[in-house]
Amino acid sequence: MTSSASQTSASGPHDAYFNTLQQALHHAGIAWPSVVIDRARMRRNAVRLKNLVAPTARLRLVEKSLPVPALLDEAMALTGTRALMVFHEPQLRQVVQRYPDSDLLMGKPMPVLAAQHFYRHRPDSSFDPARQLQWLIDTPARLQEYLQLARGQDIKLRVNIEIDVGLHRGGVADPSALRALLDQLRKAPGHLEFSGLMGYDAHVGKLPSLLESRDVGFAKAASMYRAFQAIARAEFPELAPTLCWNGAGSPTVALHRQDSPLNDVSAGSALLKPLEFDIQPLAEFEPAIFVTTPVLKAQHGTRLPGPSWLSKLLYSGRASRARSYFIYGGGWPAEPASPAGLVLNKQFGLSFNQSILNGPHAPALAVNDSVFFRPYQSEGTLLHYGPIRVIDDGQVVDEWLPFGEI
C-alpha cells in the first residue's frame, strides 16, 4: 500500500464498511478493476434464503446468477440443495462434470442443436440426463424437434413445459396450448417424459402499486400456476405422479413461503443482492457483490473538452459536479455506490479505459483511493471481469474464476 493510499483510507472518503474493503484490496496489492464478493455477507444471505423456502418446497439455485464454481459449491452446501437451474450449454457441461449428483432444470428453451451438442459432447460423468436433467419446452414445434433428437440418438428426454404466469416472456399461455403439448408427449412415451411445469413470476411487484400491488400480482400468478397444474393433474393423471412444479425467482421467493403452488422454487441473485434486487421482499438481504477500481486522477470542477463557457453553463454551482475523477476502467453495468454522491458523467462519454465520475467537495476522493460500484445484476458481472476477489474478515482470502466458454 502506498503512503498516499494509507493516508486517504485513514482519512476516509468511505464509511467503515467500504473502508475495510478498500484496505483489504490495497493490502493484497489489487489496483485495477475487480469484482469483489463479500463472503460473510454472501454466506449470511445463503442462510436467509434457505430459511425462506417452505418445508414443502425444494430450493433450486439459479446457476446463471452465480456462475462461479467455488461460489456455487458454497451456495449449494449452505442452502443444502443439489438442484440447479441452468441457462447456457457450455455451463451445463461444466455443471454436469462438477456436480454429477445434481438435479438440473433448464431455465429457457434451448435450440435443439444446443441440446444435441450436449449429448454429443457431454463430459464423462456419472450424471444421468435421463433421470437428472429436464429440458424446457415452449411450443409444439420445439417439442417435435426434441422428439426427433431423442429418436435419432435413441435416448429418453425429460421435458418440462414453460408456462406463462403473467410475465409474457413466452411459454404456454392458455389451457389449450398446454393440452396440445401434453397430448404430443403422451404419444411419445419411449422417448419423451413429462417432468413438470415451469413459470417465472419476476414481474410481480415491479408495476407501480397504483396499477397492481405486489399482493394482487402474486395472487394472480399463483392462480395461473395452479390452473395449469390442475390441467396436468386432472387430465393426464398417468403423467403426473412426481412432477416438478417450478417457479419463483429472487424477487418472489419470500412470497412463496406460504400457500404457494410450487414444490420447487428458484433463486440465485438474492445471495449477492446486486442493485436490481433492492426490493422490499429482500430487505433483510445484504449487498455482497461490488465492482471496484482505483482513482487515477482527481480534479476540481468539471471540464468538458471545447469552449470553457460550455462547462460553466452545464456545471458551475452544481454541488454534485464539484470534483472530477478519472478512474481505471469503466463502462460496467453498475452504479457508483461509495463514496456517497458520485455520479457518472454522460456528457463526457463512455470509456472502458479511463472513465469520468463527478462528485461533491466532500467526501472527496484522492488518487489511489478505491471507488465501489454496485452492479445491476450478478450474471454478466461475474463472467466478464476476470478473477473474483473474495473478501472476508478484512482480507482478500481467495480468487474465484467463473465458468468458461468451453
Ligand SMILES: Cc1ncc(COP(=O)(O)O)c(C=O)c1O
Ligand atoms: C426461469 C427463471 N427462474 C428464476 C430466475 C431467477 O433468478 P434470480 O433469483 O437470480 O433472479 C430467472 C432469472 O432470470 C429465470 O429466468
